[in-house]
Amino acid sequence: MIEKKSENLIFNGQQFFYSHHSDTLNCDMEFSVYLPPQSKNKKYPVLYWLSGLTCTAENFTTKSGFQRYAADHGVIVVAPDTSPRGAQVKDIKDEWDIGCGAGFYVNATTNEWDQHFKMYDYITKELPTLIKDNFNCSDKASISGHSMGGHGALICSLKNPGMYQSTSAFSPIVNPVNCPWGQKAFSTYLGEDIELWSAWDSVELIKQGHQVNHLFVDQGLADNFLDNQLKTDALKQACESKKINLELKYRQGYDHSYYYISSFIGEHIKWHAQFLN
Template identity: 50%
Template sequence: MGLEVLNQWKCFGGTQSVYAHASEATGTRMEFSVFDPGKGPAPVLYWLSGLTCTWENFTAKAGAQRYAAEHGLILVCPDTSPRGDDVPDAADEYDFGKGAGFYVNATQQPWSKNYCMYDYVVSELPGVAEATVETTGQRGISGHSMGGHGALTIALKNPDQYKSVSAFSPIVAPSQVPWGHKALGRYLGDDRAAWADYDATELVVARGWNGDILIDQGSKDQFLEEQLRSTLFSDACAKAGVTLDLRFQEGYDHSYYFVASFIGEHIAWHAARL
């Protein structure tokens, strides 16, 4: 199957599109959304969503198109996991299986056949998505929760591909929290060295980052103390000499109301760096 146009809408002077294609990385049909401000060649900001999400959550709820049009950024938002009747799943677990790909390349059966979201986002999606728009060749990446984990780890491992990285409420140290123990243990097995390759707190110390990083975290986030543990990453950045602006936003939780409140600032921040 070639690239299929599922929907297109006029939006803030640009075009919001949704596409589908056959993915080599996941072996499944994958959907993604693209917002093109329609002002000629532009940088691309990739957005990675969190647990249970598809491309639609960010595209419909964040209100990001207004700011992307203002600052001249293309937005690309993929799904969070492979989909399909033949894709293995943990149907009664919201934090594993479909909707919970964790942006890793699974090595354990039965997950390894389809759950290759790292390769999908890094190696396959840019060629497919950017063929639909005119770009400057500059890319940034951001995300929320599990997607914040994905954005940080992908950027830290691919600094030549992504020039800017930010996150909302990211899982910064999956090797040290229950969500990560579950996902990394089942996708990657018991080898903690393999886990470290998808752990932003480990990666920033090992690899550094030639630039600054922006993270927004709600102070009333119900997952902050057990699952997110933002200060582990700030401590690691300090150790690595990486400039991090970790902003605790008073009274905000983990929801898209929080994302929508600050997405304009993140888009302006990326635009200044791209």
Template identity: 55%
Template sequence: MPSDALELIAENRSFGGWHRRYRHRSAVLDCEMIFAVYLPPQAESTRVPALWWLSGLTCTDENFMQKAGAHGVAAELGVAIIAPDTSPRGTDLPGEHDRYDFGSGAGFYVNATQAPWNAHYRMYDYVTEELPALVGEHLPLNGRHAISGHSMGGHGALVCALRNPGQYTSVSAFAPIANPTQCAWGQKAFSGYLGDDPAAWTAWDASELIREHGSELSLLVDQGEADNFLADGQLRPEALETACREAGVPLTLRRQPGYDHSYFFIATFIADHLRHHAAALR
């Protein structure tokens, strides 16, 4: 399949719009990839803005689209949603499928520099360059983009927005891995993808990026207080809060009592995030 071609593999009518899954050949990742898009009813007559959704560990393009309950609000607001996969697929590198938090389903939205991962694991370039160019060519989008995500994908959303000023109108996250250089998940992934020098990791850490460069965007973050990964020290929203305060970056960090790390949490607050992004996308 040519790298500039899209193959429609599934579609479902939803709230007057269309949920579609596409396959394409990624030159950046050197493999075939699948991504999902929700096109609201307005996309049948005009070009619409898009929210990019980056999912977390073990997810694919399907989790958010099926579980978050976002289509109805997106249809009301006239916003498309684009959900990439979370890692390259079909590469079958040694040990790639052995762990849930490294390798398949765990690309961490970085550009790997270490062999053999650097041949395929370039999810940052994929979600910020290759896939936006592809959907911009083939889908009825107007060129205005926002970005959000959950857990590993919340980390990815923050990093993509912070490293690309002007590319996104707004950014938000659900329970992001906010300080990956200082948690077990991040240290494991970064040492594998980026090498053993922690100095090379800071360019992929939202808290460190804000501390060093600030941000032109305000941040919206929801964090469930009953999240077991919060208690385990994997998420570290306090580090993001401190970095934003010290850098003068506006942060709305909403701590939600009783909510865990699941899609019930996301489904409860996704409408708030969609409306937040829609206001900026206008």
């Protein structure tokens, strides 16, 4: 059961926000859905967008301007929240890169966190079922995301061959086992056994033989997090070693913000549409 929170007309399509109770996460969740024009009469494919640290379902929906391009190309766009939330959900006060707003799209296994933080199962199982049951969509889906959400898009695609027609990411955290954000999150959610972390790391998954059909990564060269946290070159090297066709675009002067995302989201949606339609 989903509950409509708001509805707005934009580029002749409908932008919705919904809430529902998630059995996977054991809490209430919110997500946004954009339905392009004529979606009541035609089944459209779905693009899932995963946002980054500190974000909710609103950031991408209200800041990126994706609706113009989703309407043009006939793509439903779904943007979930980045983590479980609510009074009953474990959180760490004054920590922005762990807990609420920072689910990292993994299935937590450590004590207390495992009660709610199962974002991987939510994104790959519960949410797609919810969308198919409630909206007039086709069987085709793709996935994209930003930063922590780019990490999420990559691992969801690599761990589920054939589930997504195409995968893209802006400024993704590609090698979390070797960066401060990832190490903090993985030690919290997965425990101290570092060998278990590789199952949630894009670069490590590719080294293990996981494949993805169509991959497009976008990275701003003025991004303050590029060298220390994102490590884009590690993904490039892994893809080259395993002969994965990675379309990698470096953008001179662009940073980590939604100004950057809004500049190129149209290019990403057009790219996905060739595989979805």
